[in-house]
Amino acid sequence: MGEVRPGPAHERLGVLVGEWVGEEEFAATPWAPAGTARSRHSLRSGVGGLAVVHDYEQARGGGDPFLGHGFFTVDPGTGEVVWFFLDSTGFPPDTPLRGDWDGEGVLRLAKTTPRGQARHVFRFHGDAFEHEIDVRLGDAAAFSPFARGRFHRV
Structure with missing residues (x-):
């Protein structure tokens, strides 16, 4: 199998690279109550330009921080963007x-897990982005808003 080299699809992920801070609002879930948080996304190019490595930290109400780590890349077979992400809820990233x-x-x-489905939307505007997460948990009939965040580059 030949070596995959970064191409235009990988370069497009470059918009993610940087240090971003912002505020998030969350709906209640089985894992946490509704609330707000101050969060940081640290994203850097890695694996010779084939991935964007992602570290996430969220501070809510004086408790332990909520942490995440993952990476964005491009599936060479489909051209899709894939995002593997593990967070401090402890569920392994069984599928990206x-x-x-x-x-x-x-x-x-988007992804489906045994716990439900999630849809993420990132909207980039220069040195700012919005991140929306909608979820459909268990046997719910429809998606509902879970998180809304606004971030700026620092």
Whole structure:
């Protein structure tokens, strides 16, 4: 198997790279109550340009921080953006989120797990981005808003 080299799809992920801070609002879930948080996304290029490595830290109400780590890359077979992500809830990343760019500056990703389904939308505007997460948990009939965040580059 030949070596995969970064291409235009990998380069497009470069919009993610940087240090980002912002505020998030969360709906209640079986894992946590509704609330707000101050969060940081630290994203850097890695694996010779084939991935964007992601570290996440969220501070809510004086408790222990909520942490996450993952990476974005491009599936060479499908061209889809994939995002593997593990967080401090402890559930392993059994499957990545998958999706693609929707126009200029909008990345849409989704995944299904035994706990439900999640849809993420990242909207980039220069040195700012919005991150929306909608979920459908258990046997719910429809998706509902879970998180809304606004971040700026520092």
